[in-house]
Amino acid sequence: MLVTANMKQTIRYARTYRYLMLSKxxxxxxxxxxxxxxxxxxxxxxxxxxxALAYISKDILETGxxxxxxxIGMTNFSLGDISYLLTEGIMPDILFSLGNFLVTLIIxxxxxxxxxxxxxxxxxxxxxLVHLCSCLFFIFFPELFPYTLAEYSELYMKQQMGIFxxxxxxxxxxxxxxxxxxxxxxxxVLGCGIYSFVFAVVRYTTFLFLMKxxxxxxxxxxxxxFGPLIDFLYLVSIYSLVADHxxxxxxxxxxxxxx
Amino acid sequence: xxxxxxxxLYFVITVLVMLAYAVRHTVFTYNRLYQPQKMYCQDILSSxxxxxxxxxxxxxxxxxxxxxxxxxxxxxxxxxTEGNRKMEIVPINDFSEDKxxxxxxxxxxxxxxxxxxxRYSGDRGKPAALNEAMKSAKGQIIVVFDAxxxxxxGLLRELVVSFMDPEVGAVMGRVIxxxxxxxxxxxxxxxERSGGYQVDQQARYNLNLLPQYGGTVxxxxxxxxxxxxxxxVDILAEDTELTxxxxxxxxxIVYANxxxxxxxxxxxxxxxxxxxxxxxxxxxxxxxxxxxxxxSTKYLRPLQRIDALxxxxxxxxxxxxxxxxxxxxxLFFLGEMDIIDGWxxxxxxGAYNTFGNFAPFFEVGTANILDASRQRMFLxxxxxxxxxxYLWFITQGFFESVVDVLxxxxxxxxKTVRFRQGGTxx
Numbered sequence: 001m002l003v004t005a006n007m008k009q010t011i012r013y014a015r016t017y018r019y020l021m022l023s024k025x026x027x028x029x030x031x032x033x034x035x036x037x038x039x040x041x042x043x044x045x046x047x048x049x050x051x052a053l054a055y056i057s058k059d060i061l062e063t064g065x066x067x068x069x070x071x072i073g074m075t076n077f078s079l080g081d082i083s084y085l086l087t088e089g090i091m092p093d094i095l096f097s098l099g100n101f102l103v104t105l106i107i108x109x110x111x112x113x114x115x116x117x118x119x120x121x122x123x124x125x126x127x128x129l130v131h132l133c134s135c136l137f138f139i140f141f142p143e144l145f146p147y148t149l150a151e152y153s154e155l156y157m158k159q160q161m162g163i164f165x166x167x168x169x170x171x172x173x174x175x176x177x178x179x180x181x182x183x184x185x186x187x188x189v190l191g192c193g194i195y196s197f198v199f200a201v202v203r204y205t206t207f208l209f210l211m212k213x214x215x216x217x218x219x220x221x222x223x224x225x226f227g228p229l230i231d232f233l234y235l236v237s238i239y240s241l242v243a244d245h246x247x248x249x250x251x252x253x254x255x256x257x258x259x
Numbered sequence: 260x261x262x263x264x265x266x267x268l269y270f271v272i273t274v275l276v277m278l279a280y281a282v283r284h285t286v287f288t289y290n291r292l293y294q295p296q297k298m299y300c301q302d303i304l305s306s307x308x309x310x311x312x313x314x315x316x317x318x319x320x321x322x323x324x325x326x327x328x329x330x331x332x333x334x335x336x337x338x339x340t341e342g343n344r345k346m347e348i349v350p351i352n353d354f355s356e357d358k359x360x361x362x363x364x365x366x367x368x369x370x371x372x373x374x375x376x377x378r379y380s381g382d383r384g385k386p387a388a389l390n391e392a393m394k395s396a397k398g399q400i401i402v403v404f405d406a407x408x409x410x411x412x413g414l415l416r417e418l419v420v421s422f423m424d425p426e427v428g429a430v431m432g433r434v435i436x437x438x439x440x441x442x443x444x445x446x447x448x449x450x451e452r453s454g455g456y457q458v459d460q461q462a463r464y465n466l467n468l469l470p471q472y473g474g475t476v477x478x479x480x481x482x483x484x485x486x487x488x489x490x491x492v493d494i495l496a497e498d499t500e501l502t503x504x505x506x507x508x509x510x511x512i513v514y515a516n517x518x519x520x521x522x523x524x525x526x527x528x529x530x531x532x533x534x535x536x537x538x539x540x541x542x543x544x545x546x547x548x549x550x551x552x553x554x555s556t557k558y559l560r561p562l563q564r565i566d567a568l569x570x571x572x573x574x575x576x577x578x579x580x581x582x583x584x585x586x587x588x589x590l591f592f593l594g595e596m597d598i599i600d601g602w603x604x605x606x607x608x609g610a611y612n613t614f615g616n617f618a619p620f621f622e623v624g625t626a627n628i629l630d631a632s633r634q635r636m637f638l639x640x641x642x643x644x645x646x647x648x649y650l651w652f653i654t655q656g657f658f659e660s661v662v663d664v665l666x667x668x669x670x671x672x673x674k675t676v677r678f679r680q681g682g683t684x685x
Contacts, residue, residue, distance in 0.1 A: 015457075015630055016433075016516040022293040117528045119644035122651045130588060137592055146594025155596060174621040177289065178628075220591055224584070233640050236620045240639040243624040251631050258295070 018257040020179055020250075027176050030185050035172030038189050042164040043079035049164070050082040050157050053197070057205040058085055065212065075154055077161060084157040085208060089149030089216040092138050100217055101135035104128050127225040134220040149211050152219055156207065160200050163231050167196050171235055178246045179256065188242050195234050203230075263595050266586050273583040280576065281619065283569055287462035288622045291629070297465045299430075299513045300420050308337050310345040311419050311478070312398035316388040317350055320406035321358040323523065324350065328366050328373065330409045336416055344372060346415065347397055350406075351388040352377045385474075386490035386497040393481055393489065402478035407523040409437060410476070417518040418478050428483055428510025429501065431460065432476035432518030439635075441526045446635055447642065448524040448531070450627065454618035457626035460514045468566040469506050470514035474498025475522070483510065493669050494548075496541025503549040506567055509558035532652045539656025540663070542574040547664050577653040 042049060051072070058070045073086040092100070108128050115121050137145065147155070171192040175185045207222050250256060315327055328348065336346045350363050352375060363375035376392055393401060400422050402415060414432065421430040433456040439449045464470045472479065474497060484490065487504060490497045505512055525531040553559075553567055590596050618626075620639050627636050662668060 016519075017296040017298055018629065019291070019296055020293055117532050117648075119528070119641075119648040122647045123644055125651075126584075126647055133588060133592070146592070174624075177292070220588070223591065224588065229643060229646070232620075233643055236640045236643065239620060239624060240636045243628060243639075244633050244636040247628045247631060247633050247636065250628065251633075 018259055020256060021258060022177070022179075026182065030176040030182055031173070034182070034186055034189060035169060035176055038172060038193065039165050039169040041193075042161060042168065046077060046080040046082050046161055047074070049197070050084065050161065053157070053160070053201055053204060054083045054085050056201050057208065060201075060205050061085075061209060061212075064209070069212070070208075073150065073154070077158055079161060079165075082154075082157050082161060084150075084153045085204075086150045086153065087208065087212055089152075089211040089219075090214065091142065091145075092215040092217040094139065094142075096215060097135050097138040097142070097217060101132065101139060104132050104135060108132070123225075127221055130224045131218070131221040134217055137220075138217055145216070147216070147219065149208070149216060152211070152216070152223075153204075153208065156204060156223075159227070160204070163200070163228055164193070164196055166228075167231055167235050168193055171238065174239055175242050178242065179250070180242065180246055184242065184245075188238055192235060192238050195238070196231065199231065199234065263590070263593060266590055266593075267595065269586050270583060270590065273579055273586075276576070276579060280569065283566070284459075284619050284622050286466075287459055288625045290462045290465050291458040292625050294465060296461065296516075299464075299515050300423055303420050303423050308345065308416065308419060309400050309422060310347075310398040311336070311400045311402055311415060312392075312396035312481070313346060313348045313402045313404065313415065314389055314392045314396065315348070315350045315404050315406055316353055316385045316392075317355060317359050317363075317406045318353045318383075319355045319357045319359060321355075321362060323407045324359055324362045326409055327404055327406055330411075331404075331415075332370060332372075333412055334410060334415045335412050336419075346372060348373045349392050349396060350375045351392045353385075353388040354379055354383050382492045384492065386494065387492045389497070390489040390492070393485060396481060399481050400478055401481050401484075403475055404520070405475040405522065408475060409521040411519065411521075414476075414518050414520055417515055418476075421513040421515060422478070422480065424511070424513075426511045427513050428505040429472045429479040430477055430513045430515055430518075431470055431472050432515050432520055433457070433460070434473065434476055434522050435519055436524035437521035438523050438526065441524075443638070443641070444528060444531060445524045445526055446638055447645065450623050450635055450638055450642065451618065451645075452524075453626040453630055453632070454623035456516070457629050458622050459618055461516050463566065464514035464516075466562075466566075468563055469502065469570060470512050471570065472498050472502045472505070472512055474501075476518065476520040479505075494541060494544050495537055496545050499542050499545045500548070503545060503553065503567070503571065506563075507549065507552050507556040507558065528648075532648070535649060536652045536656040536659070539574045539577075539653040540659045543657050543660035544663055546571050546575060547660070574653055575657065577650045578657045581650055581654050 054072050058072065062069055069087060071086045072083050074081050074083050108125065111121055111125055111128070168189060172185065172189045175188045178185075203226060207226075210218055210222070313331055315331075317324060328350065331348050334346070336344050338344045348370075350366075350373065352360050352363055360377055363373075363377075367373045367375050374395075376388075376395070378388060378391060381387060381391070389401075389403065400419055402418055404410060418430050418432055421427050434452055435456075436445055436449045436452060438445050460470050462468075477498075479501065483505070484501070487508075491500060494500050502512060525534055549571060550568075553564065553571060556564075559567060587596065620642065623642070624636065624639060627633075
């Protein structure tokens with residue numbers, strides 16, 4: 001057969017039907033030796049981790065609010081003991097609740113009639129609706145509000161443990177199945193874990209500060225709006241870095257593809 | 260106490276349903292990335308490829324009509340023994356008020372294979388237009404394109420060759436946005452489409468489940484549709500209806516991943532909102548009609564039935580989630596948020612994993628790895644906010660479909676606004 005320099009030696013199918021060979025041993029090894037232990041790490045060391053989180057937050061908050069404002073409490077959790085900060089929040093009076101209600105209504109009105117539809121406006125819209133519910137609750141049934149700031153702090157910490165474990169597990173699983181070197185999977189899991197912890201400190205501190213200094217009226221909005229879905233932002237961001245790297249790597253090494 | 264019990268029960272059920280979708284998408288992703296792929300009939304080289312009628316419903320399409328007609332005329336579809344191409348192009352002018360009519364007549368005067376139909380009476384909308392065009396179409400095989408699509412040269416043959424298999428009732432090709440450089444929305448839609456076709460549709464085809472006929476870049480057997488009464492004119496999602504009509508009567512639907520076709524994706528969020536709302540309304544109308552039929556049909560195996568059911572209810576999930584959010588809000592104010600010791604986070608993880616963007620982030624990421632795309636991968640986090648966007652507008656579409664069903668209201672067709680500025684856009 002005549003083969004010239006311009007002719008392809010092999011005609012491959014295009015991207016449409018290509019696939020990769022999975023190293024089952026490598027993937028199983030990563031899942032059992034990295035992902036599961038990393039996920040369990042949070043549960044095994046939950047007293048220490050939540051203790052550190054509570055201690056750092058306490059330190060930061062007391063720098064601004066003065067010492068003695070917070071104490072560290074402990075409670076049982078299905079995965080072990082957890083520590084959390086004990087403090088008192090400010091209950092809103094009727095005027096504060098009404099003021100918030102009106103301001104929220106005005107912003108909702110502006111969003112509805114003056115701003116263009118965007119995903120971020122829908123996100124803000126839903127957050128404001130949650131806050132509106134909170135305002136109504138405090139206007140009509142303030143005495144029935146079921147949480148003190150200490151109870152909220154406990155609920156937050158339990159939820160945070162769930163976030164730590166799930167984020168690590170999800171990140172580990174999605175990267176273990178990518179054809180990349182094991183150390184990159186470990187790096188992604190580690191990066192996700194560290195970011196998760198730092199973000200948890202920032203969020204916990206901010207929440208407690210706002211509710212202690214301003215009002216527990218904002219509790220529902222913060223709980224529902226800046227909860228786990230926000231954690232997914234950094235999880236997906238880290239994943240996109242890994243996936244982009246994988247895509248680039250595979251583009252250079254077409255030999256790994258099967259057709 | 261009873262109310263709280265049911266609120267918690269709903270919460271837990273929602274988590275389980277979302278996790279079921281998460282498992283489904285994980286299986287799809289794994290299958291697409293690591294399993295040998297099932298090809299369709301593209302390797303058949305037949306001299307007896309059938310005559311095809313290409314139907315293009317058009318309502319005020321003066322901006323894009325040239326593009327699709329020029330692209331179809333460039334197609335290298337086989338000719339018969341006398342040298343005539345075995346295809347006709349039937350653009351259907353459906354109540355247009357712009358220059359669509361003049362454009363089509365100009366093309367018809369110039370090319371013998373273009374046979375336009377002008378409709379200014381009867382029902383409006385794509386299903387009615389297709390029904391009318393099918394009556395005069397010469398081909399037994401019908402291929403449909405929306406007016407903003409730009410088929411590649413070999414596309415028609417790639418689609419029609421599927422019908423060499425007598426069990427195939429419909430075929431669906433892959434849709435790729437052409438205007439990805441327009442703005443962030445079109446780039447995000449490109450990401451979503453990639454996940455939806457490269458992974459989701461192909462994996463469903465690999466696993467002998469139910470690939471979806473999408474109403475454009477696809478074809479079907481004319482007699483099959485006419486024998487069952489044509490398209491239902493009161494349904495907005497005639498494509499989904501056709502998918503389930505065929506699946507419930509034992510016909511195969513083929514997904515042709517090589518048959519790539521370019522479309523113009525919506526360039527504004529307002530248009531996208533209207534589009535997704537219309538899809539949700541139409542899809543849910545089909546859900547109400549076919550839920551029972553799907554459960555009772557004898558033509559689907561258990562796994563096929565489960566997947567078809569999950570596909571049928573996919574536009575119901577945002578509503579389930581929104582109710583889950585309201586439910587959790589209620590539980591929060593009742594002081595009962597401590598469900599499963601704080602593990603309520605699972606709801607949101609399940610939610611995101613399953614419905615964040617019709618395809619979860621790892622499925623979209625996998626599709627882009629397969630497509631060898633790089634930079635657009637960094638847009639993945641933006642899809643998180645689309646979750647709320649879809650939650651909002653799909654829920655609206657769902658309630659519209661409920662009203663449609665309860666009041667027998669007839670949905671009016673809404674055209675997607677075009678953005679092309681002359682030429683073919685390629």
